[in-house]
Amino acid sequence: MKIEITFRPLVIFCVSLIVGCLSALLFKCNIFLDVVIAASFFIFTYLYCPKKIIIICAIFFVIGFLSFITYFNVTLEDNKLYCLRIISINKYYAKANYFGRSLELSGNFDKVERGNIVFVKGKFEKKDDYQYGTIGQLKIKKIDKINKDNISNIYDFKEALFERFSKRIGNEKSGMLMALCFGDRTNLQKDDKSQLETLGIVYIICISGLHMLIVFKFLKKFLPLEAAIIITAFYTAFTGCEPASLRALIMIINFQFSKRVRRNYDFLSSLCLSALLILIFKPYYIVNIAFTLSFLATLGIKLFYKKLTKVFYRLPKRLNESLSIGLSVQSLVMPYSLFTLKTLTFAFVFGNLFLIPIYTGIIILGIISLPFIYLPLVFNFICNLIWILYIAAIGASGLLEKLSLPIFYVTSYDAYIIFALYLVYILFKLGYKKTAYLIPMLFILAMVQFYSFIPSVSYVCLKGGEGVIVRNKFKSVLISNVNLKDQAEKDKILKIINVNSFIYAAKGVKLSLNDNYFVSFQEHCLKVENNTKQILMADKNEAMFNGLGYSKNYDIMYFDNKNNQYPFEEGYFCIIKDKIIGIKE
Numbered sequence: 001m002k003i004e005i006t007f008r009p010l011v012i013f014c015v016s017l018i019v020g021c022l023s024a025l026l027f028k029c030n031i032f033l034d035v036v037i038a039a040s041f042f043i044f045t046y047l048y049c050p051k052k053i054i055i056i057c058a059i060f061f062v063i064g065f066l067s068f069i070t071y072f073n074v075t076l077e078d079n080k081l082y083c084l085r086i087i088s089i090n091k092y093y094a095k096a097n098y099f100g101r102s103l104e105l106s107g108n109f110d111k112v113e114r115g116n117i118v119f120v121k122g123k124f125e126k127k128d129d130y131q132y133g134t135i136g137q138l139k140i141k142k143i144d145k146i147n148k149d150n151i152s153n154i155y156d157f158k159e160a161l162f163e164r165f166s167k168r169i170g171n172e173k174s175g176m177l178m179a180l181c182f183g184d185r186t187n188l189q190k191d192d193k194s195q196l197e198t199l200g201i202v203y204i205i206c207i208s209g210l211h212m213l214i215v216f217k218f219l220k221k222f223l224p225l226e227a228a229i230i231i232t233a234f235y236t237a238f239t240g241c242e243p244a245s246l247r248a249l250i251m252i253i254n255f256q257f258s259k260r261v262r263r264n265y266d267f268l269s270s271l272c273l274s275a276l277l278i279l280i281f282k283p284y285y286i287v288n289i290a291f292t293l294s295f296l297a298t299l300g301i302k303l304f305y306k307k308l309t310k311v312f313y314r315l316p317k318r319l320n321e322s323l324s325i326g327l328s329v330q331s332l333v334m335p336y337s338l339f340t341l342k343t344l345t346f347a348f349v350f351g352n353l354f355l356i357p358i359y360t361g362i363i364i365l366g367i368i369s370l371p372f373i374y375l376p377l378v379f380n381f382i383c384n385l386i387w388i389l390y391i392a393a394i395g396a397s398g399l400l401e402k403l404s405l406p407i408f409y410v411t412s413y414d415a416y417i418i419f420a421l422y423l424v425y426i427l428f429k430l431g432y433k434k435t436a437y438l439i440p441m442l443f444i445l446a447m448v449q450f451y452s453f454i455p456s457v458s459y460v461c462l463k464g465g466e467g468v469i470v471r472n473k474f475k476s477v478l479i480s481n482v483n484l485k486d487q488a489e490k491d492k493i494l495k496i497i498n499v500n501s502f503i504y505a506a507k508g509v510k511l512s513l514n515d516n517y518f519v520s521f522q523e524h525c526l527k528v529e530n531n532t533k534q535i536l537m538a539d540k541n542e543a544m545f546n547g548l549g550y551s552k553n554y555d556i557m558y559f560d561n562k563n564n565q566y567p568f569e570e571g572y573f574c575i576i577k578d579k580i581i582g583i584k585e
Contacts, residue, residue, distance in 0.1 A: 009053060012045070014272035016057040017279055020064020021286040025130060027069075060276075068283040074101060074135050076124035081144060085151070086116045088186070100281070102133045107140030114186070115155025119144040133284040154238060158184050164373060168383035173390050176205075180359060181366035183207040183239040194488070195397055198407055200326075200348030204359050207239040208294060212248035214363055225256055235367075243278065243285055244294035250274035267302050271295065289340050296332040304328035322353035335422055338415035342496070347404035354400060358393045362386055409495040417446045449498075450474060468519050468528060469499055479503045479519055 019041045026034035038061075045057045076082060076098075084096035084103065089112060094105040096118075104127075105120075112118055122140040148156075158178070165174035175187035185193075185205060196202040204210070215235050219228035232252065236245045251270050258265040275295060278285060285291040308324035315323065326348045337343060365386050372378040410418070420442055427435045452471040467480030476499045483504045484490040490502055505519070520527045 008266065008269050008272070009056075010269040010272045010276070012049060012053070012057060013060045014276050016041075016045070016060035017064040017276055018286060020061040020066075021068045021279060021283045023061070024065045024068035024283070025287065027065075028072075028128075063280065064283065067280055068286075071101065071133070071283050072128050072130075072135055074098075075126055076136070076138060078123045079121050079141070081119055081121055082138075084118050084120060086112055086114055086118060089114050096138075098135070101135050102129075104134055104137040105140055106137060109140075112143065112146060113155070114159075115148070115152040117147040117149060117152065119146075130284055130287050131289065133282065133288075158182065161370075161373065162187060164379070165383065168380060169387045169390065173387065176390070177362065177366050177386065179205040181211075181363050183242055183245075195401060197343075198345070198347060198401055199351035199355065199397060199404060200345045201351040201355055201359075203293075203297075204356065206244060206290060207236075207242045208244035209248035209251075209298060210356075210360075211239075211363060212236070212245055212252060214360060215367060216252055218364065218367075225260075229253055229256065243282075243288060243291035246278050247271075247274045247291075247294055247298070250277060271298060271302075292336060292340075293333055296336055297329045300328045300330070300332040301325060304331050319353060322356075323349055326352045335419055338410060338418055339412070342410050342412075342415070344408040344410055344418075345405070347400065350400050350404060354396050355393060358389055358396065362389050362393070365389070407495075409492070409498075411449070411498055413449050414446070417442055452476070469497060470519075476500045477503055479505050481505055 019037065023034050023038045026037065041061070042058075045054055049057065082098065084098050084105070086094055086096050086105075086109075087102075088095045089109055091109070092106060094109055094112070096103045096105050105122075107122065120138070120140050121142045121144065122138045124136055124138050126136045128135060161182075162174050162178050162184070165177055169177070171187065172189055172192070175189055176192050178184040178186070179188045183206065188205065193202065193205070196205060212232065212235075216228060216232045219231055223231070229252070233249060236249050239245060251274050254270045254273060255265050278291070305324055305328040308327055309320055312320045312323055330348065334344070365382050369379055369382040369386075372382065421439065424435045424438050424442070451474055467478050467482065470477050470479065478494065478497065478499045478501070480502070481504075484493065484502060494500070494502060518529055520529075
């Protein structure tokens, strides 16, 4: 059956481009799955789409495929001079832009500043990071020349702006203000970001649709439409052209000019048009978490917001709106977050209700302050207002943090269970009542993971050291040569790896796991042994496993300090009757 009335060409074109990008990604990883997905898509378009647009769908598929392949199919020759722009930098590492592509740099950057154009020579290592669009790492041997241009001046202006705010409201508040208003998280304190994550409103420091609407609606009150759009576009560029802000800008332009030409505005087509335009130039965004979350949140609001306001009609208007928008966003964002971020939080309701209005006021004042940066009287007055609002936000955040539930860190197993419950609920609402019998079974499966039927030992990589996780029945413990002094950090790590307790083992100390097994640390080498032989020896590079009559080496993954990844287990060892019988890589 062909779709005639509800068919939206832009939607199917966007899907074609997305499938093309995914196909290119899978082409590098799993060709069989790639062929299955591509073939399934073309069969679907042939059966359900009008014949006249099938060729156009194929063209967008090819565009997506070639765009992704072309983006990552770049290598740099060793010791050749390259022109790069520095995007972010610290003492030993930097991130640079090379013809629209992200490139990691390592070396000495004493005289280099953020935003500089640098001419460098070095040794290139090809290492694609699809989520961040990184094509590899260049180990700098020589910095030949450092230049500046107008874009460099923008970075300098941000630094000067931070300094001016710091003189009035302090470094910590200025770091938060720069993140809130201009998407510059360089000076954002780690504790401030963690608090926003706990309260479920960390999106406020990412330039998103909320920021764009605030800026555009404010400008539209005082300026003609064209001027308001142009200044909003400059604001998007000034804040770094983040995925969510680009999406919002395209949708704002589409909405405003559809009214100009007296055409009906179709939300879903507008959303897909923005995705099309962005993915053509940044194809790696298809696996970028921020990009996907922005589109899912926007779609969730459109699909469920009005329905939820009717459900909560008895509540006060302000609470109704906050609860409805929070739940509508989470309806699509939460399932995706479970599998990607491995987190779950319910504090977003109160965060949206009490904190977003305060932070919205800070955002408006911060942006308004830009034209008055060189008028001390006006600038200082605005800073005083910002300081008052920020104090209110600190007080409200502290109170809400104490009253709110903490962030729940989930494993992949948990994510599948929760997603299954989500599907059962949807099927039940659609009339499949017998699916309710699956709920007790899913809860039993959820409880099973907290019980280890057989003792197990697994290697874990930590920031600055190593450790082992020992699980037996309901008990689980992390034994590490890293002394986690920060209680908040310790609690976070234990939640992430689902462990009950922590034991610090100083270097050279041997601890008993049970009557027959021991763990010890010497320098960066971790050992698990019994009374007769060494079972596991692991250092920063590899693990050697002695099983039943054989030995084998396994690679150990590094903990990446730059990307601030969570701890992860590398290798799983099952012990039955005092013998290790298996390993899962």
